[in-house]
Amino acid sequence: MRYFLRRALHAVFLLFGVSLLTFLFSALTPGNYFDEMRLNPQISQATVAALRAQYQLDRPLPVRYLHWLNAVAHGELGFSFAYNSPVGPILWVRARNTLLLTITAMLLAWLLALPLGVWSASRLGRAPDRILSGTTATLLVIPELVLALGLLILAVRTHWFPTGGLVSVGFESVSPLQKLQDLASHMVLPVTALVLGTLPMLVRHVRASVAEALQAPFLRAAVGHGIPRRKLLYGYALRAAANPLISLFGFSVGTLLSGSLLVEVVMSWPGVGPLLVEAILARDLFVVIGGVLLSMIFLVGGNLLADALLYWADPRIRTAASAK
Amino acid sequence: MTQRRKLTRWLIVLVFLHGVVAAAGFFAPYDPVEQDRERPYLPPMRIHLIDAYGHFHLRPFFYPLRLRKDSFDQYEEDTASAVPLRFFTRGADYRLLRLVPSRLHLFGATVAARVYLLGSDAYGRDQLSRILYGGQVSLLAGLLGAGVTLLLGALIGMAAGYYGGWRDDLLMRAAELFLALPWLYLLFALRAFLPLTVSPLEAFLLVVVVTGMVGWARPARLVRGVVLSVKELDFVRAARGFGASDLYLLRSHILPETANVLLTQAAILVPQFVLAEMTLSFLGLGVPEPMSSWGNLLASLQQYSVLVSYWWMYLPALAIVPFFLGYLGLASALQQRSSAYKIDGESGWSPT
Amino acid sequence: MRPLLRVENLVKHYAAGRPSPPKNKFAALDGVSLSIRARTTLALVGESGSGKSTLARCIACLEHPSSGSIWFEGVDVAGLHENQQRLLRPQIQLVFQDPASSLNPRWTALEIVSEPFFVQGRFSKQERSDKACAWLDHVGISRKMVSRRADELSGGQKQRLAIARALALEPKLIVLDEALSALDYSVQAQISNLLLELQSSLGLTYLFITHDFAMAAHLADEIAVMDHGRIVESGPAERILRSPGHHATRSLLAATPRVPETPTILVNF
Numbered sequence: 003m004r005y006f007l008r009r010a011l012h013a014v015f016l017l018f019g020v021s022l023l024t025f026l027f028s029a030l031t032p033g034n035y036f037d038e039m040r041l042n043p044q045i046s047q048a049t050v051a052a053l054r055a056q057y058q059l060d061r062p063l064p065v066r067y068l069h070w071l072n073a074v075a076h077g078e079l080g081f082s083f084a085y086n087s088p089v090g091p092i093l094w095v096r097a098r099n100t101l102l103l104t105i106t107a108m109l110l111a112w113l114l115a116l117p118l119g120v121w122s123a124s125r126l127g128r129a130p131d132r133i134l135s136g137t138t139a140t141l142l143v144i145p146e147l148v149l150a151l152g153l154l155i156l157a158v159r160t161h162w163f164p165t166g167g168l169v170s171v172g173f174e175s176v177s178p179l180q181k182l183q184d185l186a187s188h189m190v191l192p193v194t195a196l197v198l199g200t201l202p203m204l205v206r207h208v209r210a211s212v213a214e215a216l217q218a219p220f221l222r223a224a225v226g227h228g229i230p231r232r233k234l235l236y237g238y239a240l241r242a243a244a245n246p247l248i249s250l251f252g253f254s255v256g257t258l259l260s261g262s263l264l265v266e267v268v269m270s271w272p273g274v275g276p277l278l279v280e281a282i283l284a285r286d287l288f289v290v291i292g293g294v295l296l297s298m299i300f301l302v303g304g305n306l307l308a309d310a311l312l313y314w315a316d317p318r319i320r321t322a323a324s325a326k
Numbered sequence: 327m328t329q330r331r332k333l334t335r336w337l338i339v340l341v342f343l344h345g346v347v348a349a350a351g352f353f354a355p356y357d358p359v360e361q362d363r364e365r366p367y368l369p370p371m372r373i374h375l376i377d378a379y380g381h382f383h384l385r386p387f388f389y390p391l392r393l394r395k396d397s398f399d400q401y402e403e404d405t406a407s408a409v410p411l412r413f414f415t416r417g418a419d420y421r422l423l424r425l426v427p428s429r430l431h432l433f434g435a436t437v438a439a440r441v442y443l444l445g446s447d448a449y450g451r452d453q454l455s456r457i458l459y460g461g462q463v464s465l466l467a468g469l470l471g472a473g474v475t476l477l478l479g480a481l482i483g484m485a486a487g488y489y490g491g492w493r494d495d496l497l498m499r500a501a502e503l504f505l506a507l508p509w510l511y512l513l514f515a516l517r518a519f520l521p522l523t524v525s526p527l528e529a530f531l532l533v534v535v536v537t538g539m540v541g542w543a544r545p546a547r548l549v550r551g552v553v554l555s556v557k558e559l560d561f562v563r564a565a566r567g568f569g570a571s572d573l574y575l576l577r578s579h580i581l582p583e584t585a586n587v588l589l590t591q592a593a594i595l596v597p598q599f600v601l602a603e604m605t606l607s608f609l610g611l612g613v614p615e616p617m618s619s620w621g622n623l624l625a626s627l628q629q630y631s632v633l634v635s636y637w638w639m640y641l642p643a644l645a646i647v648p649f650f651l652g653y654l655g656l657a658s659a660l661q662q663r664s665s666a667y668k669i670d671g672e673s674g675w676s677p678t
Numbered sequence: 679m680r681p682l683l684r685v686e687n688l689v690k691h692y693a694a695g696r697p698s699p700p701k702n703k704f705a706a707l708d709g710v711s712l713s714i715r716a717r718t719t720l721a722l723v724g725e726s727g728s729g730k731s732t733l734a735r736c737i738a739c740l741e742h743p744s745s746g747s748i749w750f751e752g753v754d755v756a757g758l759h760e761n762q763q764r765l766l767r768p769q770i771q772l773v774f775q776d777p778a779s780s781l782n783p784r785w786t787a788l789e790i791v792s793e794p795f796f797v798q799g800r801f802s803k804q805e806r807s808d809k810a811c812a813w814l815d816h817v818g819i820s821r822k823m824v825s826r827r828a829d830e831l832s833g834g835q836k837q838r839l840a841i842a843r844a845l846a847l848e849p850k851l852i853v854l855d856e857a858l859s860a861l862d863y864s865v866q867a868q869i870s871n872l873l874l875e876l877q878s879s880l881g882l883t884y885l886f887i888t889h890d891f892a893m894a895a896h897l898a899d900e901i902a903v904m905d906h907g908r909i910v911e912s913g914p915a916e917r918i919l920r921s922p923g924h925h926a927t928r929s930l931l932a933a934t935p936r937v938p939e940t941p942t943i944l945v946n947f
Contacts (some may be wrong), residue, residue: 301506302506
């Protein structure tokens with residue numbers, strides 16, 4: 003338990019660090035951000051003045067940081083100029099869309115990676131393993147940007163899948179089943195891109211861990227006991243190989259919000275990614291800060307989750323931790 | 327030693343690839359900013375050896391493209407006028423490596439008819455030339471960015487590992503922070519808070535510095551590990567026994583041991599940083615027009631019309647693939663060589 | 679006559695567990711006192727973990743003792759400032775046990791022996807090379823081997839190299855920390871004979887640290903036995919060997935394998 007608390011404290015420290023970094027970035031921009039805003043005809047002088055007062059730009063840095071921290075703690079992430087509304091709700095909608103995509107992609111990737119990796123490890127060095135290794139090596143060499151764009155072009159030329167957006171026009175007026183179909187068809191491309199991007203590395207990790215576990219003496223003993231192959235592979239070998247994979251899983255969770263930025267932008271999926279990019283280009287400061295902060299929270303949470311899972315799954319860590 | 331041979335093989339591949347890009351002026355038929363408003367979005371031209379009448383020609387040739395009747399963006403070959411390709415021909419002025427002025431190009435056509443091997447863009451600029459010149463920008467950004475990161479990482483890692491104590495704690499906590507963050511987001515965040523409209527040179531430097539500052543944590547940790555283990559070795563103690571200063575020890579004994587780690591990290595980081603530049607430029611946050619980089623060459627793909635009709639605008643994306651292959655091959659060869667000596671398993675390649 | 683080296687009540691604590699605040703302080707040296715007369719050899723015998731290496735490092739000024747004093751030629755070196763210590767360093771040199779880690783494997787023999795001259799900074803390149811070659815010759819490493827890398831040499835050659843390096847700055851005291859323990863028996867014989875010869879020709883003083891009584895018997899004038907960070911018995915070599923007093927001494931003696939008479943001819947590699 004103390005181990006977990008220590009890791010949680012660590013996570014909190016990380017979050018503070020991240021928030022400080024983010025705040026410092028925004029506060030130390032060359033040229034006053036609000037000066038640029040003043041030049042923007044869409045925003046009235048009164049608004050600028052009010053914002054300046056609200057954000058206490060004339061107070062020293064630590065005071066501003068605490069004030070900002072306080073605001074964030076209350077869920078006030080600022081005001082978006084492009085959307086003319088508080089940042090919170092906008093971010094929430096986009097985050098939901100992103101999570102829909104990334105959770106699906108992650109589940110799919112893991113569901114594919116585990117059997118592929120185990121199968122590959124069990125036939126180490128032979129033809130199926132080499133083909134798989136070759137495929138993953140090839141995929142690894144192709145960066146995500148290239149992959150996503152390539153898929154997009156494929157889709158555009160074959161018209162098999164819609165090439166942008168969450169849902170089609172007229173979504174509201176169809177039956178629930180059709181709604182689901184529509185959503186799914188829009189999801190195919192980005193999910194494929196995400197899966198193809200993360201699958202090779204995952205398969206490699208699974209293969210490596212399981213291959214190492216298969217070498218262990220206790221496994222040979224199990225073979226000697228006549229335990230059936232499938233049980234051996236999944237019940238014994240995978241279990242033993244689980245540690246690094248569990249950590250990896252936790253980290254995957256951490257990247258749920260940030261890992262899909264590129265794919266979302268390329269495929270015009272209305273998630274956090276495009277929001278962030280638009281906000282940067284439109285100089286919509288608080289949206290940027292809010293987006294970055296939210297992703298960092300996910301990341302730190304993912305790390306913590308990895309620690310917690312590892313702690314729960316591996317009794318060795320529990321005993322080592324309690325012995326400290 | 328087959329490891330040596332593998333290493334040399336990948337090095338040769340990379341040197342060749344970089345050489346082609348470095349000598350972009352020679353390999354590219356045209357100047358990358360030269361526009362030809364009459365011929366926007368030309369598809370790639372085909373090189374023929376056998377003409378429309380079935381005759382075989384020794385010298386490859388191409389047919390210039392003309393607009394199909396009743397169409398404003400469909401082209402067809404004008405089989406009446408075959409234009410031969412000329413090799414080692416004189417073309418536009420350029421400076422090889424920014425130093426040596428020259429007019430020699432690997433191939434070209436006549437003044438009247440231009441050969442667009444990879445098609446042209448909205449302003450009629452030759453894509454092949456733009457890809458080659460763009461490679462210079464992107465690769466340089468990647469190399470310089472990796473250089474900055476490795477320098478930062480090495481300095482911080484050495485300071486943390488050698489001096490230990492609170493300095494070590496502080497630096498490693500900071501490294502954890504940076505490692506925990508997704509570098510793309512950090513990159514964007516950094517970029518966001520810097521001025522948007524800058525000159526191409528400033529933008530380039532910005533990209534280099536920003537990417538450099540983001541990735542120092544992993545090299546720093548690895549270098550620190552090496553320093554920690556070397557610091558305890560007896561020959562370092564012996565040198566201190568002669569009265570050697572800290573600086574001498576770091577420079578003569580410890581630094582050479584980190585070379586392996588730094589090289590492996592370099593091979594992993596350079597393609598990542600090239601990709602970072604491509605991503606930033608693709609989104610309009612990196613190198614702006616008219617300077618071409620692989621990233622901003624892809625920017626036009628964000629328009630639906632381009633996606634549908636002009637598929638050859640995707641080709642710059644493929645340009646990076648052989649480089650990725652080369653660098654990853656080099657990295658794995660280096661890792662194999664170094665794992666023969668030590669047990670560290672942390673120099674990972676992370677796609678996030 | 680004043681002894682060359684006198685150690686008085688040396689204590690060295692290490693903090694086990696968390697560094698701050700130190701949880702369990704572990705005393706590697708728990709009040710060590712000894713003295714060595716010039717041109718003699720004191721053998722320090724003890725089991726592993728008795729604190730021998732810690733003592734060696736403190737004497738060679740590579741570590742700071744927690745308390746106590748080390749008098750070298752009448753000067754308290756433990757209390758000296760870093761810069762003053764640096765001036766004294768050439769006088770006390772250390773030969774380590776494992777030549778694989780005490781010599782930089784990538785450097786050549788010449789570079790390794792030249793290093794002390796380079797660090798001292800007052801010799802030209804030619805002078806360094808000449809002096810280094812002279813010392814290499816002295817320890818029996820032939821000219822051919824001089825430009826070989828350290829990892830290409832045999833164990834015996836490496837230790838000769840280590841000794842040459844230790845001799846380079848003409849120290850008065852050489853601390854040999856288990857310097858022969860990693861070598862084969864026949865090589866041990868050769869190297870120990872080399873050490874004896876160097877001692878008589880150069881007037882050296884040795885602090886010879888070992889866990890092997892047979893080696894101590896061969897080389898030492900006086901023997902001190904160390905156990906759990908303390909000197910439990912000391913005195914002239916023959917007396918200790920003939921009638922050991924402390925139980926630690928007796929168990930160490932009992933554990934020593936009977937070594938046949940060592941040859942006294944020096945063999946050149």
